[in-house]
Amino acid sequence: MFGASLSRWTMSYFAAALCALLGAEVLMAAGVGFPSQPLAAPLTLVLVHLVAIGWLSLLLSGALIQFVPVLVAKPLAHPELPVVALALLLAGLGSLLFGFLGMAGLSVGSMPWLPLGAIGLAGGFALNLWNLGRTLWSARPIGLAARFVAVGLVSLIGVVTLGTIFSLTLSGWTTNAAFLRLTSEGIPLHAALGLGGWLTFTAMGVSYRLLAMFMLAPEAEHRSSRIALLAGTVAILVILIGGPVCILIFDQGVIHPLLAAFALALVSLALYGQDIVRLYRTRKRPKIELNARVFAWALGSLGLAVLLLVAASARGPTDRQIGGVVFLFVFGWLTGLGLAKLYKIVAFLTWLECYGRLLGKRPTPRVQDLVDESRAMPWFWLYFTGVGVASLAVFLGAPMVFRGAAFAMLIATARICFELVLTRNLTAVPAAMLPDGYRAWPRLHLPIL
Template sequence: MIGASLSRWTMSYFAAALLFLVAAEALMTLGYGFPRVGLQAPETLILVHLVAIGWLSLLMCGALFQFVPVLVAQPLHNDVLPLPALVSLVVGLAALILGFLQLAGHVSPAPPFFGLAAALLGLGFALVLWNLARTIWAAQTRPLPSLFVIVGLASVAATAILGIIFALVVGGLAAYDPFVALTATGLPLHMIAGLGGWLTFAAMGVSYRLLAMFMLAPDLERRSTKTALYLGSAALAVAVVGGVLAILLRGNLALVLSAAGSLGLVALALYGADVIHLYRRRKRAHIELNGRMAAFALASLAASVVLICVLLALGRLADHVGAVVFLFAFGWLSGLGLAQLYKIVAFLTWLECYGPVLGKVRTPRVQDLVVEPRATKWFWLYFLSVWAGTAALIVDYLPAFQACAAALLIATAGIVAHLVRTRRLVDVETALRLPLGVRRPRLLFSLSHQT
């Protein structure tokens, strides 16, 4: 990435995302939302959207603004749009939370918060899609990982459209019969498009490139990678498009979701095989902390798949869907996000600070910006808390789950502290920290466009 542009606002996305993650974990620690109340209770919906939009979506947007240009060897279409997109998404999420509080009777029903949320979140995601789509469209080549990102972007469009429909109906701003029907039974489609399409598919595409780059492994263009792309895309199309048609035409939604699930499971299995291939073909003998913790995230993904299959066989999936979603969201998506964030923040900070003076003065290595042994314990605590929390949900023991949520909060705070130390160059040897021509980076945004 030497010579590549740095996204000015990527760090702002990361900071906002981490604040929302901490907020969600704090609420879970206090017993707010599921499992104390039902999955569709307003309190649970606040938690879900804090994690899905506030944490995971902002994290993914920030990462894509930086790495889509790397994937397609094309500068970001517009480096100004990420800021209004971030503001729209954050304010839109705040309006959505106020709307759910209206449903719970904690806020006056007069302000149309759901309508405001629909407008602002729609605008924010539209700006993200426009910027990234124009970047990809202008590229001369589109490597295989970028195709996963394209499917992810299509999925976030579907997720946003369904979410806007739900908000308008629940807020009393729309009574169109097809919209009402989708709102009544379309929640699984919204979740599949969001967690499965937008977040997982985009994460797959970015992780193919990042794992290869950070472990010095060859880029994947294997038949299994292409098959994972095709089967995963087919699964999402069957689930979302087929699911919408099944609802509107009063067809068999369960059959549609079963077919999509079968395709999706094969695609995830192929992705797992590809990642194992990357680990085996790496040239870097010592796997750094982000790579080791990514393996735990992948193990959580595999455990989620196994748990779904076991619960389906027992006919108990509906009883424990909350445990599955928790493991998937916090073990797989959040675990992978935090693991890669640990390396990404160090890598981008190094590029911003030392890239311009590389070869002119003595500079530290990327590894010198972090102290892995100190951070390792927080990642161990994080994943152990997720796995224990999943078990607590399965046995329906609320005090144990709250204790696990508290441990999650502590672990996340520890990881965040290390990210701040990295950004402020605290752990860099004093003699190498600020050589001539190097400025200490800003915490929330990049001052440098070119490295």
Template sequence: MHGTNLSRWTMSYFVVALGALLLGEILMAAGYGFPSAPIRAPETLVLVHVVAIGWLSLLLCGALFQFVPVLIARPLYSDSLPLPTLLFIVAGLAGLVLGFLQRAGTIDSGVPLLPYAAASLTIGFALALWNLGRTLCTVRPLALPARFVAVALVCLAATVALGVVFSLVLGLNIRHGALLKVAGQGLPLHVVAGIGGWLTFAAIGVSYRLLAMFMLSPERDGRRTQAVLWLGTAALAIAILGGLAALLFDKGLHLALLAGGVLGLAALGLYGMDVLHLYRARKRRVIELNSRMAALALISLAAAAIMAVVLIGLGQLSERIGAVVFLLVFGWLSGLGLSQLYKIVAFLTWLECYGPVLGKTATPRVQDLVDEARARKWFVLYYLSVWAATAFLLAPHLLGFRLAVAAMMAATLGLAVHFARSRLLSQVSAQSGLPEGARRPHLLVSIPRPS
């Protein structure tokens, strides 16, 4: 890893994100939102945005502030912007939740809250885009994983822009023709830009580097990986830009989404081949828990793609789209996020605590900060629960789904305890204590140390 510079607020992002994930799981287990309510119901929108913004977007932003500099071997443009970025995004998410509750009639306020929430979220994500974009602009040409991140940032801008349109139309009753068309029929584009572009494309780019780094595999930068980038970018451009054009000219979205979907499936297939090569070409023969659990996330991604194709063939995709999205969000994105978070928290804590004394005294390994045998059961419970919940969505069986999500919540809580123990050095302290010159890290903030 290039240098030992640590993003000061990355751990804060991770803590807030995990809290949002647990909140989302609590809501689903309690029967709030989908599938107990329709997909477009305000209650479902509360649930969706808590997970998509509070959990996945904050997790990814925190990770990118730390790892974009690693991808390009350059420092982050600004170490001071991540804190206001976090505050604006959290404030905007809170306002968004209140705005949806206002539309559901749960709260009564004479002031429309959605436009204010959209403004706060726009500022927060604009700060993230500026910080990460200026960092990436310092290098030409960009390394291949960084190009995936660059495309993902463009998709984040598109996601936010579409969200602003929805908020203006819903919150201020704007009746401009083009805005009404986008707000009325543009939800699939918002989902594609957010889940497909921002979250998945960034996750793919970062996974290329992290899986290679943690498994000691040769990094992928050949024609197949280039094809993943270009096919995926073309798929997103056709689906989002083609879809917008279709809406504005009163055409259906189906052709643009179908063409983008075909290219996207081709890109995912090649990505799967690349990842399989990383596992086979690794120098670390016995791979660590985070890499083994990442494989289950990739299996979930493949299963979601196959499920979508089968449902299209059966003519039932629109009826069962919730199950596909659920498996993508919780099996693929959340599973990958939790698996890598398990290693990242320990790795960054090790750098912060022991980096300044490396070579001066004996230090533990990164693996000494974790307890894989105990953490493994929580990962297994998490994935089994996600797959069970997906099956109950397909059935459909509401009670079974809620019970499966409750098990997901228990697994997430168990993993969060392991993350906290790694951060607080509980495993190391119980065995050997801290060497002279090392300092116990703070749970929420990484404090720079002189090397």
């Protein structure tokens, strides 16, 4: 990573993503969306897409812009495209949310919000897909972590395609019979490709490299890692190809491809968990830093969510059970992982911006000197406690308890964001070790120097 170029816009993606997360938690605490309202309600769709696109997809996109060049040791193919993609994604997300608000009966004007949202999001994701895809292609053959990312990007293509079809159909812009059937039957495919393929499988690949890098663990490929990649890839292809085939050709539901993909995904996740445990055990860094400890909590949330999904599937899941599992998966696993890695990545990138060019020329602080783990740890505890209570409240059908837990998550997230602001401002660094040209309160979402 040392000497690698820094993406100018990664911090902007992170800032936008964190704003979306805080907004989603405000809505949950206010009782907007599930479980206070039905799972398929338009306001629930507002909440779902604010989290899935605004928070998780922007977060992962920003991370990939910075770390795909690290994974393949090649510069980003088009470093000027991420800001254009970000503008399109934000505009598309805003239009999509307005469209859902219109479906809920709120006055949002007469603009065709859903189609405009689909166009903006498809354009923004397409630019990032092209940029990252070309970067990966230029580095063939690519390593294990990069192969996970490549498969995750293929899954994103499916997510965007289905989402565009849904938007055009729900807005009445098309009455194509095939599109109508996909909209009616394909929502589980859209969700599985998004949460399981694009977000989880890609995050798995990035975490292989980041955990090894931050814990000083060996990065050797193992047979279990290759099988995890193969099983997950086949699972995604079963959903991506088998799902639409069942709907459009065999005129059946998607339960069979989903069950087959879930079985393969269990194999992939189990082997991934084994690999992560190996990284922890073989690390050379004796003290486990906060980000690695919190990552372990997120991984535990993933395991619990999978077990609950297996149990619910065996009994025939209800909306409440599905909602509880998805909430734990999204906020315990994906969001927990995101916040944990942001805590380290923001410090790491800030250190590179301020001190990378000074390494060997003058005394510099360590990356860990930019953060105060003892001050941040209680807020991560509060966040995960809120997630656990909120998940249980969904299973038990207690919306008021859920709202209280969501408020606790909001407070914890806001405080973690403040920790990131302090890191960006080098507040923990002694004045004698501040870099030349440093200005107090630098731009938070752009490079400091």
